[in-house]
Amino acid sequence: MASVIKIYALFLGSALLMFGGGLQGLLLSVRGAEEGFSLLSLGLIGTGWSVGFVAGSITVPLVVRKVGHIRAFSVMAAIGTITILLNLLLINDISWILLRALSGFCFAGAAMIVESWLNEVAENKSRGTIFSVYVTINMAASTLGQIAMSITGTAGYVPFVLGAISFICAVLPTALTSSPQPRPLASAKIDVGLLYRTSPVAAIAAFSVGMANGAFGTLAPVYGYERGLDASGIALLFAVAAILGAVAQIPFGRLSDRIDRRLVLIGLSGFASLVGLLILLINPEAGWVMYVLFAAYGFAANPIYAVAVAHANDFAKDGDFAKIAGGMLLILGIGLAIGPAIASMIMGAWSPVGLFVITALFHALLAIAAYLRMRVRKSVDAADRAPFQPMGNDKQVTPETIVLDPRTDSEEYEMPVDEEPVPEELASSNGETGNVQDGKI
Numbered sequence: 001m002a003s004v005i006k007i008y009a010l011f012l013g014s015a016l017l018m019f020g021g022g023l024q025g026l027l028l029s030v031r032g033a034e035e036g037f038s039l040l041s042l043g044l045i046g047t048g049w050s051v052g053f054v055a056g057s058i059t060v061p062l063v064v065r066k067v068g069h070i071r072a073f074s075v076m077a078a079i080g081t082i083t084i085l086l087n088l089l090l091i092n093d094i095s096w097i098l099l100r101a102l103s104g105f106c107f108a109g110a111a112m113i114v115e116s117w118l119n120e121v122a123e124n125k126s127r128g129t130i131f132s133v134y135v136t137i138n139m140a141a142s143t144l145g146q147i148a149m150s151i152t153g154t155a156g157y158v159p160f161v162l163g164a165i166s167f168i169c170a171v172l173p174t175a176l177t178s179s180p181q182p183r184p185l186a187s188a189k190i191d192v193g194l195l196y197r198t199s200p201v202a203a204i205a206a207f208s209v210g211m212a213n214g215a216f217g218t219l220a221p222v223y224g225y226e227r228g229l230d231a232s233g234i235a236l237l238f239a240v241a242a243i244l245g246a247v248a249q250i251p252f253g254r255l256s257d258r259i260d261r262r263l264v265l266i267g268l269s270g271f272a273s274l275v276g277l278l279i280l281l282i283n284p285e286a287g288w289v290m291y292v293l294f295a296a297y298g299f300a301a302n303p304i305y306a307v308a309v310a311h312a313n314d315f316a317k318d319g320d321f322a323k324i325a326g327g328m329l330l331i332l333g334i335g336l337a338i339g340p341a342i343a344s345m346i347m348g349a350w351s352p353v354g355l356f357v358i359t360a361l362f363h364a365l366l367a368i369a370a371y372l373r374m375r376v377r378k379s380v381d382a383a384d385r386a387p388f389q390p391m392g393n394d395k396q397v398t399p400e401t402i403v404l405d406p407r408t409d410s411e412e413y414e415m416p417v418d419e420e421p422v423p424e425e426l427a428s429s430n431g432e433t434g435n436v437q438d439g440k441i
Helices: 002-006 008-034 039-067 069-089 093-121 124-152 158-169 171-175 192-198 200-226 231-258 261-282 288-301 304-315 321-349 352-374 399-404 424-429
Strands: none
Touching: 008 039, 008 069, 008 093, 008 124, 008 158, 008 171, 008 200, 008 231, 039 069, 039 093, 039 200, 039 321, 069 093, 069 158, 069 171, 093 124, 093 171, 093 399, 124 158, 124 231, 124 399, 158 171, 192 200, 192 304, 192 321, 200 231, 200 261, 200 288, 200 304, 200 321, 200 352, 231 261, 231 288, 231 304, 261 288, 261 304, 261 352, 288 352, 304 321, 321 352, 321 399
8 A cells, every 4th residue: 555655646647647538539529420520530530549559559668768758758748738639620530530640649658658657666566456556547537537528518629628638737746756767668579479379269359359349439429429419428328338347347357267267258248249239229219228238338348358368368378478468459459440440331331320230240259259269178277367357448558557467477578688768868867867876756
């Protein structure tokens, strides 16, 4: 608990970042629909975020090594703030797609920098606590950002300015922290071949979750809007799905520690597919039926990725978790980028309810794949498994999240001896090192 109290500034900075991200993501989908953007354009806005996020996860570590953490974080937050305000000034689909990609790039970079600070101060005995608190704060802040749209509405400038304020305020706690200067950010260790050899089900789950959740997260607000919900109704719809999805990780995670995790994946993905089919058949108007179905979808769909990561870790050899999780992260990102684009085409060719063709299909494919793998491979004994670890929003997982995860061995991300985070003279000149000997900033 002492470690958590010491790093409150980092948690606060992360919370402000996630609040702005939650508000912006929901706002752009609904406001874009109100502005008359085509369904394809709305889908590509979601694709832009994922492409930018993956690009940021890969390239921002190089930026940090050149200019340092505080400068890099300030730049990411500033550009992220500018993109939100430009969305207000440039209301057209092409601009929003490009700005959303830039926003995803900056969001990934800022999140990685905060996570690197957390990783630096986390001792082995406190890493699990810090990671759990971090995940909880992020999910709560992102959900509050979505709920904020029910207060601000989508018209006018207020929601955009509120999102911009939260982004730029995220710099303040981090810039003033006295935490030690972190080492360079981790670059993603990716070995898709190793992932598939270790756990084909985990690889399929990463892609299926990316396709389904990428489409749902971007276009479900549009579906709600088309079915008659106002801004408050859409915000509540997503808040209910997010909260139940977060809560569901605990019981299903503990259950997966006791039985074959693939059984849990079959149950969750099968139920999520069934809910998608029900929405397809009923196509509910705004009302309690829609809320119940969305709540059920979030309850089943949100824990899937975390259970899949735990399943992959069960079969991973010592020192391989980071590579396997990095491979899952890449496959997830590809699905998150493709899903909204394909779903928007189906919605445009058929109707908005066509969104749930994608969710039902890919959840069903995962359930089938998990069942088939159970017939050819035994599960790891419960006594030999690492405990399930809850995870945050799968659209916001970065390589640094993997490093912070208590299941990652510290040796997996050791930096080479000759690779320094920032030269001392550069750190001194940019204000990031007040005392090089004691590591304070």
